Amino acid sequence: MSERIAEVSRDTLETQIRVRINLDGQGKGQFDTGLPFLDHMLDQVARHGVVDLEIVARGDLHIDAHHTVEDIGITLGQAMARALGDKKGIRRYGHAYVPLDEALSRVVVDFSGRPGLEYHVDYPRARIGDFDVDLFGEFFQGFVNHAAVTLHIDNLRGRNAHHVAETIFKAFGRALRMAAEPDPRMQGTTPSTKGSL
Numbered sequence: 001m002s003e004r005i006a007e008v009s010r011d012t013l014e015t016q017i018r019v020r021i022n023l024d025g026q027g028k029g030q031f032d033t034g035l036p037f038l039d040h041m042l043d044q045v046a047r048h049g050v051v052d053l054e055i056v057a058r059g060d061l062h063i064d065a066h067h068t069v070e071d072i073g074i075t076l077g078q079a080m081a082r083a084l085g086d087k088k089g090i091r092r093y094g095h096a097y098v099p100l101d102e103a104l105s106r107v108v109v110d111f112s113g114r115p116g117l118e119y120h121v122d123y124p125r126a127r128i129g130d131f132d133v134d135l136f137g138e139f140f141q142g143f144v145n146h147a148a149v150t151l152h153i154d155n156l157r158g159r160n161a162h163h164v165a166e167t168i169f170k171a172f173g174r175a176l177r178m179a180a181e182p183d184p185r186m187q188g189t190t191p192s193t194k195g196s197l
């Protein structure tokens with residue numbers, strides 16, 4: 001399998017974002033988005049997905065965090081699609097349940113080539129610090145649209161919004177890891193009867 005590394009820069013009038021991902025990395029994260037709570041969540045994806053991930057973002061935070069969070073999702077999705085390449089020899093499907101104290105979330109991913117998001121999360125409060133939790137839905141929709149994946153996210157329980165968010169991002173990382181992992185029994189073939197994904 002060739003190197004599964006991608007670097008994507010995406011510039012608009014609202015945001016400038018650079019993402020570098022190594023799917024076969026060691027879980028090293030480096031983040032500078034101007035949004036410390038988002039940095040903390042992205043760090044979960046790197047650590048628990050065991051991918052090396054660098055994200056630098058400059059966005060119009062003087063308006064609000066909406067464009068920045070959504071566009072980071074989009075750019076991460078583009079980088080994921082590019083790093084995965086032709087998807088030959090991977091497991092394709094991944095899932096994870098992750099608890100954190102009272103909170104529990106489940107994330108299921110399929111590198112299907114078709115964008116689809118089922119996002120079922122009710123946060124116990126609207127903000128974590130000054131971060132608007134609505135924006136996580138925008139992040140995952142942006143990711144799904146540009147990675148062309150099917151993604152089901154369910155928070156099963158949780159009373160603390162920080163815990164709820166953290167279980168979602170940890171499970172997202174774990175599920176991506178499983179789905180992207182090379183399956184030696186696939187022997188480099190495409191995991192679809194269609195012959196392509």
Ligand SMILES: [Mn+2]
Nearest residue numbers: 040162163166
């Ligand atoms: Mn935390």
